[in-house]
Structure formats: C-alpha cells, structure tokens
Amino acid sequence: MSADEAPGARPDRGGSGLPIEHRFGPYGGQFVPETLMPALAELERAWVLAREDEGYRSELNGLLRDFAGRPTPLYLARRLSERVGRRVYFKREDLNHTGSHKLNNALGQALLARRMGKRRIIAETGAGQHGVATATVCALLGMECVVYMGVEDMRRQLPNVQRMELLGATVAPVDAGASTLKEATSAAIRDWVTSVESTHYVIGSVVGPAPYPALVRDLQRVIGDEARRQMLEREGRLPARVVACVGGGSNAIGTFTAFIDDAAVELVGVEAGGEGIDTGHHGAPLTVGGRPGILHGSRSAVMQDEEGQIVQAHSISAGLDYPGAGPQHAHLRDSGRARYVAVTDDEALAAFGEVARLEGIIPALETAHALAWVLAQPDGELDLVCLSGRGDKDLAEALGRERA
Amino acid sequence: MSPVRTTGIERIAESFAATSKRAALMPYVMGGFPSLQESVRIGEACVGAGADILELGMPYSDPLADGPVIHAAGTRALAAGANVAGVLGVARALAPSVPVVLMCYANMVFAPGLEAFLERLEQSGACGLIVPDLPQGEAGEVLEECDRRGLALVPLVAPTTTGERLASIGGRARGFLYTVSVVGTTGERRALGERFAEVVAAAKSSTDVPVALGFGIGTPQQAAEAADAGADGVIVGTRLVRAADEGDDPASAVGAVVGELAAGLAPTDRR
Numbered sequence: 239m240s241a242d243e244a245p246g247a248r249p250d251r252g253g254s255g256l257p258i259e260h261r262f263g264p265y266g267g268q269f270v271p272e273t274l275m276p277a278l279a280e281l282e283r284a285w286v287l288a289r290e291d292e293g294y295r296s297e298l299n300g301l302l303r304d305f306a307g308r309p310t311p312l313y314l315a316r317r318l319s320e321r322v323g324r325r326v327y328f329k330r331e332d333l334n335h336t337g338s339h340k341l342n343n344a345l346g347q348a349l350l351a352r353r354m355g356k357r358r359i360i361a362e363t364g365a366g367q368h369g370v371a372t373a374t375v376c377a378l379l380g381m382e383c384v385v386y387m388g389v390e391d392m393r394r395q396l397p398n399v400q401r402m403e404l405l406g407a408t409v410a411p412v413d414a415g416a417s418t419l420k421e422a423t424s425a426a427i428r429d430w431v432t433s434v435e436s437t438h439y440v441i442g443s444v445v446g447p448a449p450y451p452a453l454v455r456d457l458q459r460v461i462g463d464e465a466r467r468q469m470l471e472r473e474g475r476l477p478a479r480v481v482a483c484v485g486g487g488s489n490a491i492g493t494f495t496a497f498i499d500d501a502a503v504e505l506v507g508v509e510a511g512g513e514g515i516d517t518g519h520h521g522a523p524l525t526v527g528g529r530p531g532i533l534h535g536s537r538s539a540v541m542q543d544e545e546g547q548i549v550q551a552h553s554i555s556a557g558l559d560y561p562g563a564g565p566q567h568a569h570l571r572d573s574g575r576a577r578y579v580a581v582t583d584d585e586a587l588a589a590f591g592e593v594a595r596l597e598g599i600i601p602a603l604e605t606a607h608a609l610a611w612v613l614a615q616p617d618g619e620l621d622l623v624c625l626s627g628r629g630d631k632d633l634a635e636a637l638g639r640e641r642a
Numbered sequence: 643m644s645p646v647r648t649t650g651i652e653r654i655a656e657s658f659a660a661t662s663k664r665a666a667l668m669p670y671v672m673g674g675f676p677s678l679q680e681s682v683r684i685g686e687a688c689v690g691a692g693a694d695i696l697e698l699g700m701p702y703s704d705p706l707a708d709g710p711v712i713h714a715a716g717t718r719a720l721a722a723g724a725n726v727a728g729v730l731g732v733a734r735a736l737a738p739s740v741p742v743v744l745m746c747y748a749n750m751v752f753a754p755g756l757e758a759f760l761e762r763l764e765q766s767g768a769c770g771l772i773v774p775d776l777p778q779g780e781a782g783e784v785l786e787e788c789d790r791r792g793l794a795l796v797p798l799v800a801p802t803t804t805g806e807r808l809a810s811i812g813g814r815a816r817g818f819l820y821t822v823s824v825v826g827t828t829g830e831r832r833a834l835g836e837r838f839a840e841v842v843a844a845a846k847s848s849t850d851v852p853v854a855l856g857f858g859i860g861t862p863q864q865a866a867e868a869a870d871a872g873a874d875g876v877i878v879g880t881r882l883v884r885a886a887d888e889g890d891d892p893a894s895a896v897g898a899v900v901g902e903l904a905a906g907l908a909p910t911d912r913r
C-alpha cells in the first residue's frame with residue numbers, strides 16, 4: 239500500500255450521511271443486545287478518527303510492509319493459464335504472514351483496540367486462519383487473546399489450533415449446534431456482551447453489526463488496491479473478471495472494492511456448494527437467494543427455515559461453512575454489480591490437488607472453491623483470482639477425503 | 643369480563659398497579675421446555691404461586707443474549723418440536739389468567755413478515771413483545787406496528803446505556819422498561835451487579851413506565867434487594883428454567899421457587 243493511501247479512505251459512504259455505512263441497501267444494521275450498542279458507537283468513532291490519523295496509518299502501513307510482507311505478489315499462473323486458454327493471475331495472499339489475508343484485518347483492528355485502551359482481544363475462527371492472525375497480532379502487541387472455535391473445526395484444522403496455542407492465545411472450544419463457525423461467532427458475541435468494557439472483539443469477516451462490515455472491508459481493500467495497480471503495471475489493462483471465495487466475504491470484498499467503479503470488470507463470488515445446492519447441505523446463501531434474514535447482528539443473505547430459525551451450513555472448508563454472508567455482498571448481488579455462484583466439496587477438492595500439481599501452490603480449501611470455478615470456465619480473457627490462503631492446514635482433511 | 647377490550651399495554655399497566663407485593667413478580671418460562679404441554683403447566687404454576695406478569699420465551703437457534711442454561715433449554719425445546727404455532731398456543735392458554743409478554747429474537751419476528759407475526763401474536767392474547775436483539779435504532783417499524791395494535795414493545799436498557807440514549811429509550815418504552823442488571827447474558831449470579839441500584843435509579847428517571855430488573859436475579863434475597871432499590875418489577879429467568887429441568891414434576895418445582903420469590907417480595911417482609 240502506498241503511504242498516501244489511507245486504509246479505507248473512500249468517499250463512498252452509502253449515501254447515508256454517516257461517516258461509516260450502517261446499511262447497504264436494505265442490508266446491514268445493528269441487531270445486537272443493547273449492552274453492546276455503546277461499544278459499537280465507540281468503535282465507530284475510534285475508526286473514523288484512526289483512519290485519518292497519521293500515526294495510526296503509518297504504524298499500520300509499516301507493519302503491513304515489514305511484518306506481514308506486503309505488498310503481496312501478483313503472480314501469472316502459467317500452467318493453469320495454458321490449461322484454461324487465457325491468462326489467470328493469482329493475488330498471493332497465501333504469502334501474507336500467517337498464510338492468509340486474515341492478517342490485514344487483524345493488524346488493523348488490534349492497533350485500533352490498543353488506541354481504545356482495550357487490553358483483551360477475543361475472536362472467532364472457523365478455518366483457524368483468522369484465529370492464528372489474531373493470536374499473532376496479540377503476541378506482537380502483548381495483548382491477551384481468546385479465540386472461540388467450534389470443536390468440529392478444532393478437529394479438522396488442528397495445525398491452526400496448535401499454532402494459536404504456541405502463540406500464547408487461549409483457544410476456547412465451542413460445543414453447540416454443529417460446533418462450527420456460526421456457533422463460534424455466537425460464543426464470541428456472548429463473551430463480548432459480558433466483557434465489553436475491557437475487551438475488543440476482532441471479528442474476522444465483513445459480517446456482524448455496523449460498523450464491522452465497513453471496517454473490515456476498509457482494512458481488507460488493500461488486496462484489491464494492490465492488485466489493481468499491479469495488474470495495470472503488468473498487463474496495461476484491468477482484468478475482465480475478478481474472482482474470490484466467499485465465507486463471510488472479507489477476501490472477496492477486499493479484492494472487489496478497488497474494481498467496483500470499473501463497470502467493465504465482472505465480479506464473481508464463489509460460495510460453498512457443499513454436497514450440492516439441491517441437498518440443502520451447503521454454505522451458499524447468496525447463490526440460493528430467498529428472503530433475507532438476521533444473523534450475528536446484521537440483515538443479509540441467511541440460510542433459515544420459514545419460521546426464522548437459522549439452518550446449519552455445510553462445507554468441507556471450515557472457513558466457508560457459514561450460513562450467512564456479509565451485507566454488502568447481498569447488496570452487490572441485488573444491484574447486479576457482482577454475481578455469486580457455488581462450487582461443491584468435490585469440485586473444490588479436485589481443484590485443491592490440481593492447482594498444487596499445476597502451479598506448485600497448495601491453496602487453502604476455501605480458496606480452492608474460487609479456483610475450481612475458474613478452472614471450470616470455458617471462456618474469458620483475463621482473470622484475477624484472490625488466492626486467499628495457503629492449504630497446509632487442510633492436508634489431513636483433504637488427503638483423508640481423497641482416500642475415503 | 644368487560645365488553646370493552648383492554649389493550650395489551652393497558653393490561654400490563656394494570657398488573658403493575660394491582661400487585662400487592664413490593665414489586666411485580668415476573669417469571670420467565672421457556673416455551674416448549676421441556677414440552678409445550680409442560681410449559682403451560684409451568685406457567686399456570688407460576689400464576690398460582692404469585693406471578694403478576696409472565697415472560698414467555700420463544701426458543702431460537704442463535705440466542706445471543708442468553709447464557710448457557712436458557713440457550714440449552716431453547717435448543718431442547720426446538721429438538722422436542724416447539725415452533726411458533728406451538729409457543730403461541732402456550733401464550734393463548736395462559737393469557738386469560740396473566741398478562742403474557744413474548745420474548746423473541748428479531749429474525750423470527752421478521753421472518754414471516756412483521757405484520758403477519760404481530761397479527762398472530764395479537765391473536766394469541768399476548769400483551770407485548772421483548773426483542774433482545776432489536777435496539778432502538780432498528781425498532782422503529784416494529785414499535786409503530788405494535789402501537790397500532792396496543793401491543794407493548796418492551797425495550798431493554800443495560801448498565802452500559804447512559805445519558806441521552808437512556809432517556810431516548812426510556813421515553814419510547816411501552817409496558818415497562820426492561821432493565822438489565824449486569825453487563826452480560828442471562829444467567830444466575832451470586833450477587834447482583836455492583837451498580838444495579840444506580841442502574842435502577844437511572845432507568846427510573848428516564849421513563850414514565852414501570853422499571854423491571856432482570857438478568858441474574860435468582861433468589862428471594864436478590865428479588866428483595868431489587869425492590870429495595872426501587873424496581874417496580876423483578877424478572878426471574880434462569881433460576882426457573884433450571885428448576886424446570888430438575889425432578890420429575892417441573893411445574894411444581896418451578897411453582898415452589900416462584901412461591902419463595904413471592905414471599906421475598908411480600909410487603910411484610912421489610913418496612
């Protein structure tokens with residue numbers, strides 16, 4: 239990121255007149271217990287000041303450069319390009335420190351928490367990448383860190399549990415419902431309802447009550463800002479298509495944001511198709527559509543039954559195994575600016591292996607969903623894919639599935 | 643029965659005015675826990691033991707304001723087949739004998755369409771609605787629609803709610819002002835929050851409707867302390883949900899605890 243670019247300094251505030259968007263069309267809002275409302279207002283005020291503050295920006299940009307290793311490379315995936323008959327570039331967030339894009343957000347929020355005088359950090363995690371990123375930043379800044387994680391995800395992403403513990407974080411197991419990301423997020427919110435006066439909740443995606451969806455987007459837009467510039471340098475043009483996987487949607491919105499005003503650039507979000515959309519066992523609320531719902535503090539696309547009970551998601555990838563998605567994505571879908579598609583467990587697993595062999599890059603299972611969609615497209619001219627993370631964490635699960 | 647239909651808001655006000663206890667006793671019953679039928683019996687036992695107003699919980703998949711006991715009860719109620727029709731049936735069975743206020747998370751209120759949901763709620767005979775994840779900024783439309791029907795949309799305030807925000811919420815409260823005694827989720831606590839007396843005083847000065855204190859009250863002693871601090875109502879949830887899960891007669895177990903709480907609020911108890 240260039241030093242003169244404020245993280246998140248973007249004039250588009252959704253026309254609400256608020257300094258940070260609370261709503262994206264009919265989506266977003268703040269559906270949380272009253273106890274949290276003053277803290278959300280405090281967070282919003284702190285962010286509005288911090289993002290314009292020279293001290294905050296230079297510390298964040300310095301850490302993004304020297305600690306995280308930004309800018310991450312834009313890489314022309316040669317053999318994969320040959321395979322599909324067009325140029326495909328990877329934005330290498332797997333080379334970001336800790337192995338995914340999640341660190342961009344964790345760094346920005348932890349620095350913000352320190353400015354607010356909060357010494358304790360909590361987070362939720364599914365794949366463990368956000369948990370690891372948060373644990374890493376807490377080690378860096380000497381802050382207490384508790385990460386909520388479903389017991390099913392602790393099983394399937396064990397290496398990340400071990401990393402978090404080594405980094406000095408407490409991993410709090412969550413054993414409720416399907417014991418995955420939804421329950422971990424609920425547990426983190428309940429902790430925050432109890433600890434809000436001393437604790438900052440570092441939410442890991444563009445979900446949750448306002449100001450989180452806008453705050454996390456502002457911190458992740460560095461992905462697309464860099465990639466757009468790099469693409470113009472390399473190709474002298476913009477990509478025809480920008481593709482990213484969508485769990486909550488942070489790597490996708492982080493990549494899309496720089497291109498939203500480039501009307502000719504197609505934006506594609508790839509959700510978890512799980513065992514197939516028709517089976518109901520998936521994590522693709524944007525693709526499926528239907529009546530919006532409220533989950534974890536905002537109104538958006540949500541998997542629910544007719545009475546409004548939230549339905550369990552399913553995905554082989556813990557980071558996409560979530561029945562909701564960020565409110566801005568729901569709005570981008572309705573407005574037609576972005577489209578959302580789903581890729582099944584099996585297709586993602588095949589892409590996981592194929593990209594490893596073609597490119598010498600083992601992608602995260604989450605990322606493999608975006609890659610599978612790109613591999614399956616017969617046409618196109620120039621694709622940019624957010625390679626959101628590396629797949630070391632997924633080896634046991636993926637190889638176990640292949641053998642099964 | 644008077645031929646003129648009183649509204650839910652009026653019925654709640656009458657209950658606060660009519661109680662002979664030092665504060666209205668307001669038990670929480672999880673609808674459908676351990677079963678729909680049993681939760682009707684529990685509600686009846688509450689009324690028999692001195693409940694002035696009943697809070698009826700609608701079980702929900704993701705109850706963010708609830709601690710482990712109520713969360714688990716909701717999960718079990720859903721597993722046992724509780725649904726909106728069933729829980730509103732519980733409200734219908736209890737409403738003739740006590741004002742019932744439904745506690746229900748926002749997604750369930752909006753899922754069938756706001757008007758459709760409130761129509762069913764009104765038909766059940768319930769007097770009002772508490773939505774723990776619907777803060778004032780999101781409540782506008784719901785409040786308007788509840789007002790139109792005479793249903794009380796009861797807002798919550800927490801110890802973290804102060805100043806202008808408190809005044810604004812208190813000013814728009816209907817039925818009563820649900821005052822959360824602690825920074826936290828529902829659940830029993832050894833002692834009421836350090837600041838609870840201050841919280842009650844601030845809540846009272848913000849509103850014209852009665853102030854009911856809840857979250858963390860489980861013993862007759864704590865109920866008495868809440869009344870001492872000036873609370874007009876005392877809400878007891880987790881303690882009763884726990885009682886409903888002990889022994890093989892949930893209704894009499896809950897009734898016994900409610901009886902003790904009522905004794906703790908008896909006018910002769912102190913002063």
Ligand SMILES: Cc1ncc(COP(=O)(O)O)c(C=O)c1O
Pocket residue numbers: 338339364365366367368442443444483484485486487488489490556557558602604605626627628
């Ligand atoms: C590598 C990677 N990509 C994507 C995701 C999905 O999150 P989001 O949609 O917020 O980018 C995760 C989440 O854990 C992840 O670890």
